[in-house]
Amino acid sequence: PIELPLQAALPPCETLGPEFARVRALSATLTEGLDAEDQALQSMPDASPTKWHLAHTSWFFETLLLRPHAAGYHAHDARYALLFNSYYEALGPRHPRPQRGMLSRPTLAEVWAYRRHVDAAVQHFIECASPAAWSAAAPILALGLQHEQQHQELMLTDLLHAFSLNPLAPAWRGGVVPASGTAEPLRWHGLDPGLVEIGHDGAGFAFDNELPRHRVFVAPFELANRLVSNADYRDFIDDGGYRRPALWLSDGWALAQAQGWHAPPYWQPDDDGGWRQFTLHGLQAIDPAAPVCHLSAYEAAAYAAWAGARLPTEFEWETAARHSSTDASMTRYQLDRMLPQPSPGLLGEAWQWTSSAYAPYPGFRPLAGPAAEYNGKFMVNQLVLRGGSCATPPGHARVSYRNFFPAAARWQFSGLRLARDAR
Amino acid sequence: PIELPLQAALPPCETLGPEFARVRALSATLTEGLDAEDQALQSMPDASPTKWHLAHTSWFFETLLLRPHAAGYHAHDARYALLFNSYYEALGPRHPRPQRGMLSRPTLAEVWAYRRHVDAAVQHFIECASPAAWSAAAPILALGLQHEQQHQELMLTDLLHAFSLNPLAPAWRGGVVPASGTAEPLRWHGLDPGLVEIGHDGAGFAFDNELPRHRVFVAPFELANRLVSNADYRDFIDDGGYRRPALWLSDGWALAQAQGWHAPPYWQPDDDGGWRQFTLHGLQAIDPAAPVCHLSAYEAAAYAAWAGARLPTEFEWETAARHSSTDASMTRYQLDRMLPQPSPGLLGEAWQWTSSAYAPYPGFRPLAGPAAEYNGKFMVNQLVLRGGSCATPPGHARVSYRNFFPAAARWQFSGLRLARDAR
Amino acid sequence: PIELPLQAALPPCETLGPEFARVRALSATLTEGLDAEDQALQSMPDASPTKWHLAHTSWFFETLLLRPHAAGYHAHDARYALLFNSYYEALGPRHPRPQRGMLSRPTLAEVWAYRRHVDAAVQHFIECASPAAWSAAAPILALGLQHEQQHQELMLTDLLHAFSLNPLAPAWRGGVVPASGTAEPLRWHGLDPGLVEIGHDGAGFAFDNELPRHRVFVAPFELANRLVSNADYRDFIDDGGYRRPALWLSDGWALAQAQGWHAPPYWQPDDDGGWRQFTLHGLQAIDPAAPVCHLSAYEAAAYAAWAGARLPTEFEWETAARHSSTDASMTRYQLDRMLPQPSPGLLGEAWQWTSSAYAPYPGFRPLAGPAAEYNGKFMVNQLVLRGGSCATPPGHARVSYRNFFPAAARWQFSGLRLARDAR
Amino acid sequence: PIELPLQAALPPCETLGPEFARVRALSATLTEGLDAEDQALQSMPDASPTKWHLAHTSWFFETLLLRPHAAGYHAHDARYALLFNSYYEALGPRHPRPQRGMLSRPTLAEVWAYRRHVDAAVQHFIECASPAAWSAAAPILALGLQHEQQHQELMLTDLLHAFSLNPLAPAWRGGVVPASGTAEPLRWHGLDPGLVEIGHDGAGFAFDNELPRHRVFVAPFELANRLVSNADYRDFIDDGGYRRPALWLSDGWALAQAQGWHAPPYWQPDDDGGWRQFTLHGLQAIDPAAPVCHLSAYEAAAYAAWAGARLPTEFEWETAARHSSTDASMTRYQLDRMLPQPSPGLLGEAWQWTSSAYAPYPGFRPLAGPAAEYNGKFMVNQLVLRGGSCATPPGHARVSYRNFFPAAARWQFSGLRLARDAR
Ligand SMILES: [Fe+3]
Numbered sequence A, B, C, D: 001p002i003e004l005p006l007q008a009a010l011p012p013c014e015t016l017g018p019e020f021a022r023v024r025a026l027s028a029t030l031t032e033g034l035d036a037e038d039q040a041l042q043s044m045p046d047a048s049p050t051k052w053h054l055a056h057t058s059w060f061f062e063t064l065l066l067r068p069h070a071a072g073y074h075a076h077d078a079r080y081a082l083l084f085n086s087y088y089e090a091l092g093p094r095h096p097r098p099q100r101g102m103l104s105r106p107t108l109a110e111v112w113a114y115r116r117h118v119d120a121a122v123q124h125f126i127e128c129a130s131p132a133a134w135s136a137a138a139p140i141l142a143l144g145l146q147h148e149q150q151h152q153e154l155m156l157t158d159l160l161h162a163f164s165l166n167p168l169a170p171a172w173r174g175g176v177v178p179a180s181g182t183a184e185p186l187r188w189h190g191l192d193p194g195l196v197e198i199g200h201d202g203a204g205f206a207f208d209n210e211l212p213r214h215r216v217f218v219a220p221f222e223l224a225n226r227l228v229s230n231a232d233y234r235d236f237i238d239d240g241g242y243r244r245p246a247l248w249l250s251d252g253w254a255l256a257q258a259q260g261w262h263a264p265p266y267w268q269p270d271d272d273g274g275w276r277q278f279t280l281h282g283l284q285a286i287d288p289a290a291p292v293c294h295l296s297a298y299e300a301a302a303y304a305a306w307a308g309a310r311l312p313t314e315f316e317w318e319t320a321a322r323h324s325s326t327d328a329s330m331t332r333y334q335l336d337r338m339l340p341q342p343s344p345g346l347l348g349e350a351w352q353w354t355s356s357a358y359a360p361y362p363g364f365r366p367l368a369g370p371a372a373e374y375n376g377k378f379m380v381n382q383l384v385l386r387g388g389s390c391a392t393p394p395g396h397a398r399v400s401y402r403n404f405f406p407a408a409a410r411w412q413f414s415g416l417r418l419a420r421d422a423r
């Protein structure tokens, strides 16, 4: 049996039933206006088709919740076990990741039939499970919802990448996005944390990688009051930021040269010597005050070096977030403005690269059963990002949340907040 | 102006109008039963989505016929010039070939609107063109129809390749295809041609690469009465054909080792130690008497060496075809049996690899204008295939027809007919 | 001017002169018995020819010490600046790293002339420098000596890799290496460090990446009394360690599958179903009690998982090393036994993979001037190794020493020592 | 037994003995002035170290002549069978071609010991073989000599390529090579061959690929009186030849773009807006009248298209060579001028790309035994070059000689002579 010691108290079915419906419905909402062809695109091995995300998140409930826990459950289609397993070695063979875009079958309509089948079975389980079954399965249900939310963000970032390769510059949602006004002046907030507690504190859901809560010594440091803005970043470009190796990590410089980087990946020169940006709302003017995003960690670190600063560690960031007077919860999630905006809070708008490698916390134990592969096996060669983004579903991120990507990744809503040693 | 000296007499509009409608309608027929997602698949850089073929063949008429010759023609969408240009450097920049599968937009429905727009404009041109315009444009119209027929074959071979990567093994057209009976015993027909004329002889359409007709000396040789069958090829496999380097060309052996070849690409081991074959009709039993296909030239040559024979030259093949008592026209084109069958004729069922490199005939001149790029620039690193296949639209192939692919290509309906020196 | 705040007190020239001669002489000793052809081998981009190491270490003294500080110094050959710059962007263009093996010129003899030229100039500088020049340059001289020692280890590991590709299995030094007796039983030493000081403590030389000394909280843990032995590792292999994905980090499993790993890279099956190992002394029997080495971090982590343990963090390791009752200095450096041996000490024999990503210490500042590139720009995508190896020159490693390589690196003398959480 | 029907009459041992000594001695001469390190360079998989050529040509005699025919022969070192087999599958496993540069052992001195061992054994065989052994082996001895001559040319072209990657621009033989005066004006010679005989005519040695002599119909054509010169080619460059896709074969254009071609590979811009050329004599001024060389077939064909002409077929070339009033034998072979010079003859100075794919002649039969792999298995994906070059040893080339390389090859002494259809 899967052991998921994620939450002190089991969530009651009265809570999880509506929550399940709400989360699953958002996935549908995100695909509105997209053709079946749009939802079948896979633009690189790292990305997946929208349709695949829809099916995989259903497979997750089917495989981890319904098959082991829902008595009498019948799989919708036995062949889907192979097609929609992402990376779980313990759960059998998988369709090769780079070929997810080859799955014209099952069609989008068939994937929706699969989703409906799983939805009904899960709702039935929520309503009718025995207390013992519920006790065993509720943590998995909660995990499945968080999992679906993670894929909801990926659905958008993967689609954005695919659309960026189409010369017609399609928009997920159309319309002109107005500029967001003036950015706050950069200010530094000093902290002297000393020995602090890091990691999830026990209330509510957390992934295994946020645990256990443990002590870390954090020296005095300063953190910027806001994310680096597009205008800030344009200054870096104009000052030769992409041409000065002294600013760059060695791997980053090599990659930038090999791939010809000279701006963030979705920035395009406009006719006036300036830039515009390809977004989920199509080509838009650069919003100067808005946070820059779609940076690799290499670009983030080079910018920080240019600015005489550095990236924060994930421990500095979490410490600062716990001290922040602004509400730590993220509330903005606007389908008609799915790109970062200026914000006073520590969380939200753009994931913030840290200098911390993604590693297990002292005493880390992966979940039991197949969910053991959920986070632990990726704890090498990646950096932690903190804070959530404009595309993170409401209620998903939190102060202890650890997102992670390789330093070279540029297709996420990833930006940065400057830090520096205390003066 | 484009100079297309392909035909002695211009075809009259009374002929070309219905022919245009007939050819264009077949493209539609071929897509019946396919979802939009199926038609968007690109499984490798060499292949294109069905939808792209539908648009590109329309672009060809629009760009080479309507724009220069149809007064008052308005382009359906100016942006399609970039999207659906295949390889014509003279016609401006192109969307990168490996990213044709990224074009979820225009959608399939929009591509059909484009086709209808082009269809109407071409039909209007056919009906109303001035004699001068007609005289200039009719050869291009004829070329465009042949071009569309070429793509009709590629639509099927490209789709077959894409479907082969789906573990669900989708079928283009379903149903069990019955075996085709007993193969003819292998017999050899001897010829002693001497100095012969090779190339198109002036009646009807021909591509520039079939011209000019010229003299070639062909020594005595023998040609097999039929194509190599699946049963023949299975003997080759069983006799270690894929494990004996002495049978192989050096490049072929290296490729076969690197990619782990041990059978034709769509053959799969079945549970009884035998084989089945993935086809446009899904997984089917191997039909022993039917011609083997989807061979690379390397496999064809290795088989021939194993059989104590060799591939014919394209000149031997054409000479034999001109002498053949069987009707040179291909008549079988069955949507419910789109895989090779035994046949007494020289033409049809499976393209036949020759040992002849694709090269210009003496005195070759490419077409004037952008159509110059149609054939000539590919005359290196490829081999000629002769004879047409089960997927070649009726009326398209002919005795002088030269198809060409790199020796490594395995996704066409490509098989072989044995030849040997006269005894 | 280069600012090198590495040592509290400047080393006197009376010390550095003989030290310079001693270190430089060891490089010569290491090449004894090698032909010029051996010393020109570059077997992969990560490795360099012996000859290149000899020249590059001289270039380092010439470029950072002699040119800026030795009045009247004339470069031996102005063209060597390009050839022997390794990765210093600030010092101008470089010969491409993967083509170091193409430098048959300068010949080995010419490289030795270069070395002698630099040796003489440095010795002259040591004897005759003004106090001001000495004060500015002595830290660089010290750095250059440590730099040469680092390359002395690489000379051996790079040569071993190159020789491993030769079917003749050449030996750097010949002879049969006797087995080393019985390994200690595995025992665990528990520590409860709490808040500790990490980093160099100010006496003697240290690299910038060992600074500044800073506080880290280290939870209770246990560390094994010895390195994992060849016999231990053979048990892992025999138990299917290379076939069980659950033991592996995801990146490691993918790499192991892609490259067909089934044992450490220099292990070869012998005729009796066992193994032998290619070493600097040629093919040798596996020494069961000796530390396993030439592991990637992926293999090290998989072994640890199999053993129910984990890799230590670099902080745990350093803490344990400071507590160790065994002498922290490494004394064994035997040219006739250049492969790991059992040892009671924390240091020596085989570099020990840690789970710690190579990152700047809080407050890290790279050296001023071109030496800024020495360490800092590599602080991503690598893991820290601790402890030194059998090939580390005497006096080079220390408790605070941080070596670093990508997790995939397998050509170093890299092994592991198990750690686990306190029970 | 190997059946080598290459020559009507067996060469007498009185002839072959001195010839053997002479050919073997030239290999030594070619390495004069080179260090052991120079002779160990392998700059790409297609090229081999000088030392490897020296050993492989000895291996050829040992394996094909001495082992089967010389009673009592003892192999010099049994391990060399693996190291110095180039591509003969029938002769067992081979050291991987791309790793020939890793063979620092055997050293150059050891390779010379191997050569001396083979030399002595061959000379002893020549002197003492029984008539039966001589009759069986003499053709192989003759083949071995031609084989060594082929490698003598490769020794120089491979070395040139390796040296070109060294920023020091080493010279094989030093000194300034004076310009060669004025080129002949371009003139066209018309021929109307009709049905001609192609292939070796029976007197003297020929490779199997020159046989059998057979009839080919060749239409009227014109051939240029001289090779295309450097000055001619500079006009092509200046006229945008490398920027105009219409001039290029499709594969060639793609490769030229991908690799950034803008001149022949060894041409380098000089400081005056002109060019200089890296040669076996180091960097030299471009010699305007001298034949251009180191062209790929793509560049040759593009030049020809630009000049309103085309490449000849190999049949046109051979026909013209047989009609040529100039002596067909090549006499110039100057170690101090190992680069093409103007010449009135059809043969010599630079290999001439033809448009003919390398294919078997009608009735082609490879040699029996392992020598079957010598030529036949490469008869795909390559083009024929005719005529020999400045680096072809005297007496090696002839009118029927067929050299062959992939169209992309640029490291040979390959140029072109224009042809065109008769007016
Ligand atoms: Fe997932």
Ligand SMILES: [Fe+3]
Pocket (backbone or CB within 6 Å): B056, B086, B147, B151
């Ligand atoms: Fe086309």
Ligand SMILES: [Fe+3]
Pocket (backbone or CB within 6 Å): C056, C086, C147, C151
């Ligand atoms: Fe260095």
Ligand SMILES: [Fe+3]
Pocket (backbone or CB within 6 Å): D056, D086, D147, D151
């Ligand atoms: Fe050879």
